[in-house]
Amino acid sequence: MSDLPSELQDDSSPSESSVHGAAIGPLPGASELAQQVSRPGDRSGSDRADVAEVATEPTGVSGRPLPRVIAVANQKGGVGKTTTTVNLGAALAELDHRTLVVDLDPQGNATTGLGINYRSLDHTMYDVLLHDVALEDCIEPTEVKHLFVAPASLDLAGAEIELVPAFSRESRLKRAIAEVLDDYDFILIDCPPSLGLLTVNGLVAATEVLVPIQCEYYALEGLAQLTRNVELVRTNLNPSLEISGIVLVMYDGRTRLAEQVVTEVRAHFGPKVCRNMIPRNVRLSEAPSFGQPITTFDPSSRGAVAYRELAREVSGGS
Ligand SMILES: Nc1ncnc2c1ncn2[C@@H]1O[C@H](COP(=O)(O)OP(=O)(O)O)[C@@H](O)[C@H]1O
Numbered sequence: 001m002s003d004l005p006s007e008l009q010d011d012s013s014p015s016e017s018s019v020h021g022a023a024i025g026p027l028p029g030a031s032e033l034a035q036q037v038s039r040p041g042d043r044s045g046s047d048r049a050d051v052a053e054v055a056t057e058p059t060g061v062s063g064r065p066l067p068r069v070i071a072v073a074n075q076k077g078g079v080g081k082t083t084t085t086v087n088l089g090a091a092l093a094e095l096d097h098r099t100l101v102v103d104l105d106p107q108g109n110a111t112t113g114l115g116i117n118y119r120s121l122d123h124t125m126y127d128v129l130l131h132d133v134a135l136e137d138c139i140e141p142t143e144v145k146h147l148f149v150a151p152a153s154l155d156l157a158g159a160e161i162e163l164v165p166a167f168s169r170e171s172r173l174k175r176a177i178a179e180v181l182d183d184y185d186f187i188l189i190d191c192p193p194s195l196g197l198l199t200v201n202g203l204v205a206a207t208e209v210l211v212p213i214q215c216e217y218y219a220l221e222g223l224a225q226l227t228r229n230v231e232l233v234r235t236n237l238n239p240s241l242e243i244s245g246i247v248l249v250m251y252d253g254r255t256r257l258a259e260q261v262v263t264e265v266r267a268h269f270g271p272k273v274c275r276n277m278i279p280r281n282v283r284l285s286e287a288p289s290f291g292q293p294i295t296t297f298d299p300s301s302r303g304a305v306a307y308r309e310l311a312r313e314v315s316g317g318s
């Protein structure tokens with residue numbers, strides 16, 4: 001049985017699901033998220049009233065005014081943050097939106113995934129955050145028209161610690177982005193898999209958070225903590241921040257588990273969940289090793305089609 005309060009349960013959802021016949025219990029993290037939804041505080045009244053309020057909020061990821069600064073965040077690793085940042089960015093660029101991908105992960109996967117070798121660079125995000133180098137001086141064009149990247153290298157790992165005593169340590173990225181904001185329609189920030197100072201810089205610089213959720217058993221685990229942190233940043237540092245979108249990735253429609261995850265995520269996040277889901281598609285995992293987004297690596301693949309549709313949804317084109 002699900003741990004959710006009855007008000008949050010979708011009647012159509014099975015109380016017990018199965019993957020290829022095997023029974024699945026409640027998803028880990030679901031009850032914690034449910035408690036958060038019904039937590040007393042900013043919304044008063046019953047759970048039902050809370051849900052009604054969420055459902056009527058004019059929120060969601062679609063068609064907000066430009067320019068938009070979107071942090072792609074989830075403190076779990078391997079959930080599709082970088083894949084979503086790179087390929088949503090490329091698909092937005094294909095729609096003629098000038099798009100900047102800011103790589104805030106010391107692993108630099110968005111950087112290499114867009115064909116940039118950080119070893120050949122004079123400046124990276126480390127210099128922007130720690131040495132007041134202008135963001136403009138670190139931005140590189142990519143092979144995709146309208147798509148640019150502010151690259152990361154491994155030394156960014158040190159920034160997490162070096163930033164601790166720094167002046168205005170949480171808002172360094174925000175200040176850097178302010179200088180280039182007029183040049184872009186979309187700025188997508190690929191956050192590292194942690195809730196440390198780098199991610200906080202991403203959340204302070206952005207007005208929106210896009211959260212990729214992998215359609216697997218532990219999908220909801222950690223989401224309560226992520227939403228609490230977004231709330232903390234909103235209260236203390238950036239009043240305009242909100243989770244604008246949840247994107248379900250690595251979706252495999254053949255499994256009951258994926259369906260269960262979709263049902264629970266929609267029950268919690270309602271209209272914030274993007275209509276378009278990203279399927280599990282091997283071409284998406286192959287593209288980075290060729291330094292290309294999926295839209296140029298394999299333009300007709302299911303992954304490319306899905307990210308194009310997501311880009312249309314996000315930009316308000318459909
Ligand atoms: N929709 C997908 N289908 C297949 N593989 C995917 C998909 N999305 C991501 N991957 C693969 O999963 C792994 C983790 O994705 P990544 O975007 O790097 O996650 P994160 O940035 O959250 O750590 C990578 O190897 C990536 O290529």
Ligand SMILES: [Mg+2]
Nearest residue numbers: 081082105109
């Ligand atoms: Mg990543």
